[in-house]
Amino acid sequence: MNLTYLTLGAGVLALGYSFYRTAWISKQDPGTEKMVKIGHYISSGAMAFLRAEYKVLIWFVLAVAILLGLSANEQSSHSLVAVSFIVGALCSALAGFLGMRVATKANYRTAHAARTGLESALKVAFTGGSVMGMGVVGLGVLGLGGLFALYMLYFAPTTGSEMDRVLNILSGFSLGASSIALFARVGGGIYTKAADVGADLVGKVEAGIPEDHPLNPATIADNVGDNVGDVAGMGADLFESYVGSILGSMVLGAAFIDVLKDVDGMNGLSAVILPLALAGLGIVCSIIGTFFVRVKEGGDPGRALSFGHYFSSAIMIGGAAYAIYALLPATWTTTSILEGTDRVFTATGVLVATVIGLIAGVLVGGITEYYTGTDKKPVTGIVFQSTTGSATNIIAGLGLGMLSTGLPALIIGASIVGAYHFAGLYGIAIAALGMLANTGIQLAVDAYGPISDNAGGIAEMAELPPEVRERTDKLDAVGNTTAAIGKGFAIASAALTALALFSAFMKQAGLKAINVANPTVMAGLLIGAMLPYVFSALAMGAVGRAARSMINEVRRQFNSIPELKNALAIMKKYDGDMKKLTTSDRKIFDAAEGKPEYAKCVEISTSAAIREMILPGLLAVVAPVLAGFLVGPEALGGLLAGVTVSGVLMAIFQSNAGGAWDNAKKMIEKGATIDGVLYKKGSDAHKAAVTGDTVGDPLKDTSGPSINILIKLMSVVALVIAPLII
């Protein structure tokens, strides 16, 4: 148990790091008055969204908590599961809140820092990201570890089955984290795309004003969306993967208690505590890694980020080896859950499983980068197919997305088999954890992207000199790559985490086999595999509806606010070229400043996102409950297997198709030359590429990433209700 406290120490360290860094950011120069004003618009919009979201979710959390409390039975579960659930939901919400707050502080400070140079801008942006990263892992470890420590004191379990009960109560934490995550991801995804499409279609295409222009009423909502979707959404996603993989490993580790009791010198708990210890170690490695992210003016920020990430991964392997050999005996023998026969486990096997997870995560990330990266062959192919119009651009993107599922499926498949071979079901869970141990720095690298993106938008809106925008663009471009890798990584880790939770569910439900040949399992498999399709359709439909309201609102403002109308007429006259403005034009233009009613657009995105997140969210929670209680645990197992495999593939397909369309458009906008032909902005190929990008937006930023959470959440729901349905 001392180790648990040590892990809690690591959690405190992470939060301490977070607060210290937040303070540092707050001390940075926020720049001009205009920048501060814009920054405040964005941060108050973001906070308004969070408030509105949490106001709805609090009822959901209370309702579920009451249901959990009432339905607990005294043999295998306990009404304390409701407490775990509430704490998990609170931690997840808090992580979102803290990350968003610092991101909306860091964005305009990054813009200001970019006036001095690349290095200082990277420093502010990355520091902002690292607050998010450390906040997530800190809250995860402290929340889960803290509850665990309390329950251990209260229940003092000594046998495997007593421990199972404690862990079932603890699984409420994961359920809380996952349900908040799903709503955050779906709501955030709808928010960001509705604002984006609204700002683009009416602002850019109809009115002809540049992206991020202050005259566009939806521009603030668009920037808020980046925070709401990419920062808070990704944070929530990884938070629940992180917590889920730790919990899943603990549940499976409990199978060793009765055997290890005589050998490990800690009442057999070593395999249960190891996941927490690895998570704690990961925090330390991540913090060390952040110190290695540095870049000089003219240097490559991408390399700096990768170096920090890989360095922390390398020391993590060393740390994991130390922890595993220190905690686990060299070998032990126990009955395999699946085969029912004796099986020998080794500490080395557990280490190998950890490394398999780490490597698989890096590989899937790399493949994602290959399929979606600018100037790589697949994206170049889409650019080429754009010459014959929108239809061929779309077909090429869909084909690419589908093709890109091949290697990741093989890699994930191989790592499941490999991790099992070396360390059984426990190995699969540990592999997931190995992938996620570095979540701290991984998320820092991820969250840095939208901060830089926002900084660029603020630079544009505050009319800072062009070299500032160039620097933030450089940071942003790297951010796109890291975002692609991060997405691949998030999917791979979601797959393994879902499997870990799935195995944990089987153990808690006492299932030895889920036989596909059993018709209820097969039906469950088919219906489970269908859910990501329907879920995606709901999410895409929601974006469409929300975007339509946004479009109407922006049009309304353009037509009914006289100052805006006049300024837009001037914009049209000079075709967006501000340098041609005469003094009287300038005056009209200045009169329009501050006239767009940003708050109305923010309000529309917010309420649409909140309203539309309910149905897909409930689908995820209700489906496994219905399957479990109405049909039975085996059918529920089939449902989970179906939603996991289908969801992983749909998520890869949608994310990669969307990412590739986005970068194909960017390649053309930069002026790509392929086979001697120049593709440039304004060409027909460009128009086709814009269509592709717009189609890809809801796929890659709303439905795709939400599926990640869908599959984990359904597994967690199953895990929590397992004792009730057997």
Added chain:
Amino acid sequence: MNLTYLTLGAGVLALGYSFYRTAWISKQDPGTEKMVKIGHYISSGAMAFLRAEYKVLIWFVLAVAILLGLSANEQSSHSLVAVSFIVGALCSALAGFLGMRVATKANYRTAHAARTGLESALKVAFTGGSVMGMGVVGLGVLGLGGLFALYMLYFAPTTGSEMDRVLNILSGFSLGASSIALFARVGGGIYTKAADVGADLVGKVEAGIPEDHPLNPATIADNVGDNVGDVAGMGADLFESYVGSILGSMVLGAAFIDVLKDVDGMNGLSAVILPLALAGLGIVCSIIGTFFVRVKEGGDPGRALSFGHYFSSAIMIGGAAYAIYALLPATWTTTSILEGTDRVFTATGVLVATVIGLIAGVLVGGITEYYTGTDKKPVTGIVFQSTTGSATNIIAGLGLGMLSTGLPALIIGASIVGAYHFAGLYGIAIAALGMLANTGIQLAVDAYGPISDNAGGIAEMAELPPEVRERTDKLDAVGNTTAAIGKGFAIASAALTALALFSAFMKQAGLKAINVANPTVMAGLLIGAMLPYVFSALAMGAVGRAARSMINEVRRQFNSIPELKNALAIMKKYDGDMKKLTTSDRKIFDAAEGKPEYAKCVEISTSAAIREMILPGLLAVVAPVLAGFLVGPEALGGLLAGVTVSGVLMAIFQSNAGGAWDNAKKMIEKGATIDGVLYKKGSDAHKAAVTGDTVGDPLKDTSGPSINILIKLMSVVALVIAPLII
């Protein structure tokens, strides 16, 4: 065994019907000289494709036959499996050949009949379709039943395990049918879409000449494609479903031999022979049904077709009840394959399973019609979303396709559980057969569509008066609805057939359980679920490449054939309005007649289709072999389960999205009014809808339907190799 001979009699009856009807069609007036010429162009193009395809496939068939012969082991299989395989491949090829021959005879005769009236046109078109339908079921029953009769005489099996061996040898027939079907479907799908896109993009969009205009060099290839893709492809698809469901039921029926031996008075064979008997009955019912397809001038051809179909379904239920109660004892008890405990089976249960299959097929067909039908809410939604451009049109279509997987998945899931509940695994197979017993008339209704479509094309090319085209358009419109229903039906039956084959595989491989929790099974599931994605990507890529060659060829002809160039210039001058032509214009125009090199376009489509069908085809055959031999039967089971559930959903998604886009375009072209707004040809909404239609083409006509075959073929491969991998 007498019953088997009776079934063979039904097969002979079907073929006799086919030949009699073919002769009737040949006697119909072929129309003007020009029509005959065009008809011959199309039929020789179609035959050229078949020849080229079969020239490649013969090597594939020989190679696989040799492998099968060599790898047979004497305990559980026999080198005769190679003979079954060859016969199956031959029957499938012959069915394709016969159907295509009559379709290319019926098309221009339908056009000519349409000059007289709607009734006679429907009669010719539907008779053409019914030849195809009866040819397929006749060859299926004769081939499979004939081989079965021979093997029964040769091996004279008396126990269940001896029968298993005979059925394993027989399963080669299904493998032969399925592999030819896959190549035919993939090759045909690539052919038809390459020609279609080529004809549309260069002819319609670039040169501005109407669809099916004789000046377009790709127009013949386009019409050939309709036959190659829709007639031969759909025929091959249902042929293998039909054969697969009979075979799967026979294999599962063999489990009852040792129990039924003492009660059924036919050496326990009744459950094995019942599937053949049902198929034979289905033929009789289908033939009766065809006599009820009649329409008067001004009548509704759709209603006539539905009446024939439903009428034959109704009498089929009666016939099935008679056969089941006559053959099977009222109750019998045997050990359940899955549960290992005793289970009571009843004849009534088997009948209920048959009816479940029939109803499920009708329901899924109806849902498909709802999601893809003109003027229905979903398609109207796409029309509405087309006003804001291509991107929203595409998103709406993708969303619709995804959403449309929901109900079919629930229905198929429910019918699996229901059929199993009433009659065990045998019930699932019998449900598939119940769905497919009426294949004869179902396929007649399906194949009638492309014949009418072709007739319309020929009417256009032969410059027949507009009322002819109106009549063929009326037939064609109904054909689109029946095609949609047929596609839904094909998918549902493929799903159940694949499951029947899957259960048969488990029985033959001696597997009692395929445990999803086993990591190799889970990996198999994930990799299997990935295959339809990669397979679709390959098919879509192939269409893109082939279309590109076609576009280049058409452009080349337009630029290098002087007469064509001049005629096109005149077309442009009058914007396609032929009535404005002066006498000298007319002369230039006439000089161009017959100048387009149709054969070159046919050749390009043919060679591209043949070349591009290889890789996806091999993927389907090789994947299960690798999984089975390298990893083991359980992993192979996971692979099959994965490919089945994922494939069914992908097929529904792709078919329905494509069908809905197509009809959204058609609605706009007809001038739809929604909420008081008129959408018409040439508008921006129309352009967006054309993009959607083009994107949907390869989805609904190439990759989507091919996946149907992919899932069955992989299950058949597994079934055939089952004795070798245990």
